[in-house]
Amino acid sequence: MAQGRIYLGTKRYSSWSLRGWLAVKLAGLDVEEVMIALAGGSTPAVKAASPSGFVPYLEHDGNRIWDSLAIGEYCAELVPSLWPASREDRAHARAVAAEMHSGFRELRINMPMSLFRQGKGAGRTEAVLADIARIESVWGETLTRSGGPYLNGAVPGVADAMYAPVVFRFMTYAPELRLSSQHYCEAMLSHPLMRAWQAAAALEPESWYIPSMESAIP
Ligand SMILES: N[C@@H](CCC(=O)N[C@@H](CS)C(=O)NCC(=O)O)C(=O)O
Structure with a gap:
Protein backbone atom coordinates (compact mmCIF):
# COMPACT_ATOMS: atom_id res chain seq x y z
CA MET A 1 0.00 0.00 0.00
CA ALA A 2 1.23 3.51 -0.84
CA GLN A 3 2.76 5.46 2.07
CA GLY A 4 1.00 8.66 1.14
CA ARG A 5 -0.02 10.85 -1.73
CA ILE A 6 1.22 13.75 -3.78
CA TYR A 7 -1.23 16.28 -5.18
CA LEU A 8 -0.20 17.56 -8.59
CA GLY A 9 -1.54 19.98 -11.18
CA THR A 10 -1.93 19.33 -14.92
CA LYS A 11 1.36 17.84 -16.07
CA ARG A 12 1.44 19.80 -19.32
CA TYR A 13 1.64 23.06 -17.38
CA SER A 14 2.45 22.61 -13.71
CA SER A 15 6.13 23.37 -13.40
CA TRP A 16 6.08 23.38 -9.59
CA SER A 17 4.34 20.01 -9.56
CA LEU A 18 7.07 18.59 -11.78
CA ARG A 19 9.72 19.70 -9.27
CA GLY A 20 7.99 18.05 -6.31
CA TRP A 21 7.15 14.91 -8.26
CA LEU A 22 10.74 14.48 -9.45
CA ALA A 23 12.09 14.82 -5.92
CA VAL A 24 9.62 12.22 -4.66
CA LYS A 25 10.43 9.84 -7.52
CA LEU A 26 14.19 10.32 -7.23
CA ALA A 27 13.86 9.46 -3.53
CA GLY A 28 11.82 6.39 -4.42
CA LEU A 29 8.85 7.29 -2.21
CA ASP A 30 5.81 5.14 -2.75
CA VAL A 31 3.00 7.66 -3.03
CA GLU A 32 -0.26 7.79 -4.89
CA GLU A 33 -0.65 10.64 -7.39
CA VAL A 34 -3.73 12.80 -7.06
CA MET A 35 -4.15 14.83 -10.24
CA ILE A 36 -5.98 18.13 -10.29
CA ALA A 37 -6.77 19.93 -13.55
CA LEU A 38 -5.53 23.49 -13.14
CA ALA A 39 -7.97 26.23 -14.05
CA GLY A 40 -5.29 28.69 -15.12
CA GLY A 41 -5.64 30.92 -12.07
CA SER A 42 -7.06 29.92 -8.76
CA THR A 43 -8.30 26.32 -8.85
CA PRO A 44 -10.97 25.49 -6.23
CA ALA A 45 -9.89 21.81 -6.03
CA VAL A 46 -6.29 22.88 -5.31
CA LYS A 47 -7.47 25.28 -2.60
CA ALA A 48 -9.54 22.48 -1.06
CA ALA A 49 -6.74 19.89 -1.12
CA SER A 50 -3.60 21.79 -0.13
CA PRO A 51 -2.93 23.77 3.07
CA SER A 52 -1.19 26.53 1.08
CA GLY A 53 -3.68 26.46 -1.79
CA PHE A 54 -0.88 25.42 -4.15
CA VAL A 55 0.45 22.21 -5.66
CA PRO A 56 2.62 20.21 -5.27
CA TYR A 57 1.47 19.05 -1.86
CA LEU A 58 2.87 15.87 -0.31
CA GLU A 59 1.38 13.76 2.47
CA HIS A 60 3.86 11.07 3.49
CA ASP A 61 4.22 8.91 6.57
CA GLY A 62 2.06 11.29 8.64
CA ASN A 63 3.92 14.40 7.40
CA ARG A 64 2.33 17.17 5.37
CA ILE A 65 4.70 19.08 3.13
CA TRP A 66 3.61 21.82 0.77
CA ASP A 67 5.98 23.77 -1.49
CA SER A 68 8.32 22.15 -4.01
CA LEU A 69 11.59 23.07 -2.31
CA ALA A 70 10.37 21.83 1.07
CA ILE A 71 9.41 18.56 -0.62
CA GLY A 72 12.90 18.40 -2.11
CA GLU A 73 14.46 18.92 1.33
CA TYR A 74 12.16 16.29 2.87
CA CYS A 75 13.11 13.77 0.20
CA ALA A 76 16.80 14.56 0.67
CA GLU A 77 16.50 13.83 4.39
CA LEU A 78 15.34 10.36 3.44
CA VAL A 79 17.86 9.99 0.60
CA PRO A 80 20.83 12.30 1.31
CA SER A 81 22.39 11.71 -2.12
CA GLN A 198 6.04 13.89 -20.62
CA ALA A 199 4.28 10.63 -21.56
CA ALA A 200 1.73 11.07 -18.77
CA ALA A 201 1.17 14.68 -19.82
CA ALA A 202 0.47 13.54 -23.38
CA LEU A 203 -2.35 11.33 -22.09
CA GLU A 204 -4.16 14.07 -20.18
CA PRO A 205 -7.68 14.71 -21.45
CA GLU A 206 -8.27 17.63 -23.79
CA SER A 207 -10.83 18.97 -21.36
CA TRP A 208 -7.85 19.87 -19.12
CA TYR A 209 -6.22 22.08 -21.73
CA ILE A 210 -6.05 25.79 -21.08
CA PRO A 211 -6.47 27.49 -24.49
CA SER A 212 -4.09 30.39 -23.76
CA MET A 213 -1.38 27.88 -22.80
CA GLU A 214 -1.81 25.85 -25.98
CA SER A 215 -2.00 28.60 -28.58
CA ALA A 216 0.77 28.65 -31.18
CA ILE A 217 2.94 31.73 -30.87
CA PRO A 218 3.98 33.54 -34.07
N1 LIG B 1 6.18 28.20 -4.15
C1 LIG B 1 5.31 27.11 -4.56
C2 LIG B 1 4.60 27.50 -5.84
C3 LIG B 1 3.53 26.52 -6.21
C4 LIG B 1 2.61 27.03 -7.32
O1 LIG B 1 2.58 28.22 -7.66
N2 LIG B 1 1.83 26.08 -7.88
C5 LIG B 1 0.82 26.43 -8.87
C6 LIG B 1 0.73 25.37 -9.95
S1 LIG B 1 2.20 25.27 -10.94
C7 LIG B 1 -0.54 26.43 -8.18
O2 LIG B 1 -0.81 25.59 -7.33
N3 LIG B 1 -1.39 27.40 -8.52
C8 LIG B 1 -2.70 27.48 -7.95
C9 LIG B 1 -3.77 27.10 -8.91
O3 LIG B 1 -3.48 26.90 -10.11
O4 LIG B 1 -4.90 26.99 -8.46
C10 LIG B 1 6.12 25.83 -4.69
O5 LIG B 1 7.35 25.92 -4.79
O6 LIG B 1 5.56 24.73 -4.64
Missing part, protein backbone atom coordinates in the same frame (compact mmCIF):
# COMPACT_ATOMS: atom_id res chain seq x y z
CA LEU A 82 19.77 14.07 -3.56
CA TRP A 83 22.22 16.77 -2.49
CA PRO A 84 26.01 16.58 -3.21
CA ALA A 85 28.19 14.83 -0.64
CA SER A 86 30.49 17.67 0.43
CA ARG A 87 29.32 20.58 2.56
CA GLU A 88 30.77 23.08 0.07
CA ASP A 89 29.03 21.49 -2.92
CA ARG A 90 25.82 21.13 -0.92
CA ALA A 91 25.90 24.82 -0.03
CA HIS A 92 26.38 25.67 -3.69
CA ALA A 93 23.59 23.33 -4.85
CA ARG A 94 21.22 24.75 -2.24
CA ALA A 95 21.93 28.29 -3.42
CA VAL A 96 21.33 27.19 -7.00
CA ALA A 97 18.02 25.51 -6.10
CA ALA A 98 16.91 28.49 -4.00
CA GLU A 99 17.73 30.92 -6.81
CA MET A 100 15.36 29.01 -9.08
CA HIS A 101 12.71 28.82 -6.40
CA SER A 102 12.68 32.55 -5.77
CA GLY A 103 13.81 33.98 -9.09
CA PHE A 104 13.79 33.98 -12.87
CA ARG A 105 10.40 35.62 -12.85
CA GLU A 106 10.64 36.99 -16.39
CA LEU A 107 11.39 33.56 -17.80
CA ARG A 108 8.53 32.03 -15.86
CA ILE A 109 6.05 34.66 -17.07
CA ASN A 110 7.13 34.87 -20.71
CA MET A 111 8.02 31.24 -21.32
CA PRO A 112 5.44 29.34 -19.29
CA MET A 113 5.82 25.58 -19.19
CA SER A 114 3.52 24.06 -21.79
CA LEU A 115 4.95 20.78 -22.97
CA PHE A 116 3.34 20.43 -26.38
CA ARG A 117 2.93 24.06 -27.41
CA GLN A 118 4.34 25.34 -30.72
CA GLY A 119 6.44 28.07 -29.14
CA LYS A 120 9.75 28.09 -30.98
CA GLY A 121 11.27 31.57 -30.98
CA ALA A 122 8.66 33.12 -28.70
CA GLY A 123 9.13 34.94 -25.42
CA ARG A 124 12.62 36.34 -25.99
CA THR A 125 12.37 39.70 -24.27
CA GLU A 126 15.55 41.35 -23.05
CA ALA A 127 14.70 40.49 -19.45
CA VAL A 128 14.04 36.85 -20.36
CA LEU A 129 17.37 36.65 -22.17
CA ALA A 130 19.05 38.04 -19.05
CA ASP A 131 17.38 35.31 -16.95
CA ILE A 132 18.53 32.69 -19.46
CA ALA A 133 22.10 34.04 -19.40
CA ARG A 134 22.13 33.76 -15.61
CA ILE A 135 20.71 30.21 -15.74
CA GLU A 136 23.37 29.18 -18.23
CA SER A 137 26.06 30.62 -16.01
CA VAL A 138 24.63 28.79 -12.97
CA TRP A 139 24.42 25.53 -14.92
CA GLY A 140 27.95 25.94 -16.30
CA GLU A 141 29.47 26.56 -12.88
CA THR A 142 27.49 23.79 -11.20
CA LEU A 143 28.19 21.18 -13.90
CA THR A 144 31.90 21.96 -13.63
CA ARG A 145 31.72 21.36 -9.88
CA SER A 146 29.59 18.22 -10.14
CA GLY A 147 31.33 16.69 -13.16
CA GLY A 148 27.88 16.27 -14.79
CA PRO A 149 25.89 15.12 -16.55
CA TYR A 150 23.51 16.46 -13.89
CA LEU A 151 23.81 19.45 -11.58
CA ASN A 152 23.91 16.92 -8.73
CA GLY A 153 26.59 14.78 -10.43
CA ALA A 154 26.14 11.31 -11.90
CA VAL A 155 22.49 11.11 -10.86
CA PRO A 156 19.94 13.93 -10.65
CA GLY A 157 19.11 15.54 -7.31
CA VAL A 158 17.10 18.40 -5.85
CA ALA A 159 18.87 21.08 -7.92
CA ASP A 160 18.03 19.18 -11.12
CA ALA A 161 14.42 18.80 -10.01
CA MET A 162 14.23 22.58 -9.51
CA TYR A 163 15.54 23.30 -13.03
CA ALA A 164 13.65 20.50 -14.81
CA PRO A 165 10.81 22.81 -15.92
CA VAL A 166 13.38 25.20 -17.39
CA VAL A 167 14.63 22.33 -19.54
CA PHE A 168 11.08 21.72 -20.79
CA ARG A 169 10.68 25.47 -21.43
CA PHE A 170 13.87 25.49 -23.49
CA MET A 171 12.52 22.49 -25.44
CA THR A 172 9.34 24.45 -26.25
CA TYR A 173 10.71 27.95 -26.88
CA ALA A 174 14.12 26.88 -28.22
CA PRO A 175 16.28 29.87 -27.23
CA GLU A 176 19.92 29.90 -28.36
CA LEU A 177 21.96 27.98 -25.80
CA ARG A 178 25.63 27.31 -25.30
CA LEU A 179 26.82 23.77 -25.97
CA SER A 180 27.17 22.77 -22.31
CA SER A 181 23.56 23.87 -21.67
CA GLN A 182 22.39 21.90 -24.68
CA HIS A 183 24.13 18.81 -23.31
CA TYR A 184 22.54 19.31 -19.91
CA CYS A 185 19.10 19.64 -21.52
CA GLU A 186 19.69 16.48 -23.54
CA ALA A 187 20.72 14.56 -20.41
CA MET A 188 17.63 15.74 -18.56
CA LEU A 189 15.22 15.16 -21.45
CA SER A 190 16.44 11.60 -21.89
CA HIS A 191 16.13 10.75 -18.19
CA PRO A 192 13.40 8.10 -17.68
CA LEU A 193 11.54 10.25 -15.14
CA MET A 194 11.37 13.25 -17.46
CA ARG A 195 10.18 10.95 -20.23
CA ALA A 196 7.58 9.43 -17.92
CA TRP A 197 6.25 12.88 -16.97
